[in-house]
Amino acid sequence: MVKKMHREDLFSKENALKNLAKRELANGQEKDSMHKLRLQCFSRGATGILGLARAFHVMDDDGSKTLNLTEFKKGINDLGLDSNESDIEDLFRRFDTDDNGHINMTEFLMKLRPPMSASRLSIIEKAFQKLDSNHDGHFSIADLRHVYSVRDHPMYQSGELTEADILKNFVKNFEAGAPNPDGIVTKDDFINYYSSISASIDNDAYFDLVLRQAYKL
Numbered sequence: 227m228v229k230k231m232h233r234e235d236l237f238s239k240e241n242a243l244k245n246l247a248k249r250e251l252a253n254g255q256e257k258d259s260m261h262k263l264r265l266q267c268f269s270r271g272a273t274g275i276l277g278l279a280r281a282f283h284v285m286d287d288d289g290s291k292t293l294n295l296t297e298f299k300k301g302i303n304d305l306g307l308d309s310n311e312s313d314i315e316d317l318f319r320r321f322d323t324d325d326n327g328h329i330n331m332t333e334f335l336m337k338l339r340p341p342m343s344a345s346r347l348s349i350i351e352k353a354f355q356k357l358d359s360n361h362d363g364h365f366s367i368a369d370l371r372h373v374y375s376v377r378d379h380p381m382y383q384s385g386e387l388t389e390a391d392i393l394k395n396f397v398k399n400f401e402a403g404a405p406n407p408d409g410i411v412t413k414d415d416f417i418n419y420y421s422s423i424s425a426s427i428d429n430d431a432y433f434d435l436v437l438r439q440a441y442k443l
Contacts, residue, residue: 243426244271259313260320264338266307268422275339276400276418277305282331292328335414339421346424347417349434353441354416364412367393 247268250257257265267274281301282293293301295318302309321329321337342350357365359372370393381387387395400415401407420437427433437443 239426240271240423243268259316260337262313263309263317266309268425272419272422275422276415279335279414279418281305286331291331293331294328298329339418340425342421342424343430345430346433349437350417350420352443353437354413356441356443364410366409367397
């Protein structure tokens with residue numbers, strides 16, 4: 227019952243964040259381009275920033291973790307974020323500090339994520355380390371089978387879903403925006419997802435409790 231209450235409260239907080247972001251976007255006030263893009267992501271809930279990060283990573287074919295202006299625009303547009311050309315170009319110019327026509331994708335996403343306290347980052351990393359059972363920097367359904375029990379899941383108990391179904395659905399939470407989901411969740415994916423959840427929770431202690439409850443830390 228306690229876990230159910232925490233899930234429902236977390237869901238309501240995420241919805242509140244989405245609604246607040248939508249209202250702020252619609253209030254007609256001038257906004258900094260970074261703040262506006264962050265609100266666009268928040269309006270999609272916990273998967274907004276994660277989806278943008280996934281879209282960027284798909285275009286990083288050579289693993290350089292850099293994007294040119296065309297790729298940057300495409301990543302934002304592919305996700306359907308409503309940012310105009312001038313905002314996108316302003317953001318790109320601000321991060322193209324050496325004026326070489328490329329920006330550091332990781333640095334940009336770190337700035338886009340809302341600030342988190344050291345204690346919040348620490349508990350997120352502890353949860354990720356538990357799921358990454360073989361410590362290779364990501365987790366998959368195979369890893370989850372060693373650490374994630376579905377026995378208490380109501381839909382498993384009722385027979386509506388199998389263990390494989392539940393684990394697959396869990397991984398899908400972290401694959402928003404991925405055109406070709408691969409079932410692999412990286413540490414960055416995990417942090418990007420929980421950065422939006424974090425923005426919906428004011429209290430550090432409650433955020434800590436939510437993750438400890440969810441991952442039995």
